[in-house]
Amino acid sequence: GAGVSQTPSNKVTEKGKYVELRCDPISGHTALYWYRQSLGQGPEFLIYFQGTGAADDSGLPNDRFFAVRPEGSVSTLKIQRTERGDSAMYLCASSLQRVRSGNEQFFGPGTRLTVL
């Protein structure tokens, strides 16, 4: 079956612009996660959705970052007033249930965001 997909694969924008990154999770997966990965480092947690609600947004760096999942499937990560420091790979993952219960978390290919 289809895995997690993310669009666009690459996004180049200018400082101060607004961007949206999209994630399509594996069908039937109720848990969805966003991570950010800087070059040479491991992924860092941003936000977790269980169904439609953001159950944990403690990893969002500031209020310029926001994510939604209105119908419990597709999710959009939104970044306002982008800064050069936002440049990174943004990864989406999904799992059948929450990872603490030992449910595998599957990652998408990521969106490489570059802020000029």
Next chain:
Amino acid sequence: GENVEQHPSTLSVQEGDSAVIKCTYSDSASNYFPWYKQELGKGPQLIIDIRSNVGEKKDQRIAVTLNKTAKHFSLHITETQPEDSAVYFCAAPMAAGNKLTFGGGTRVLVKP
């Protein structure tokens, strides 16, 4: 929260030799430990995982061992091949249970 340390940061091995990567974690309540392989420009791919009720799990050339008392787990790759070259990440669930904390990664290079 959870803290995961991973060593070494780089590992170069000759084709056919074994590779071992080690991770330690801080949250004694963690019960699930996945390993991911990430190739250049791609997302992490789950290659093997282990749950806290077992000490070892094997899948062909890949094995993972877990020592809950010492709070460390290791990835073992035997008979390495050039296609095993990638960055490998270990991870563990954070105390809140809904997100993974990743190690810093190990860049593995298998020389033909």
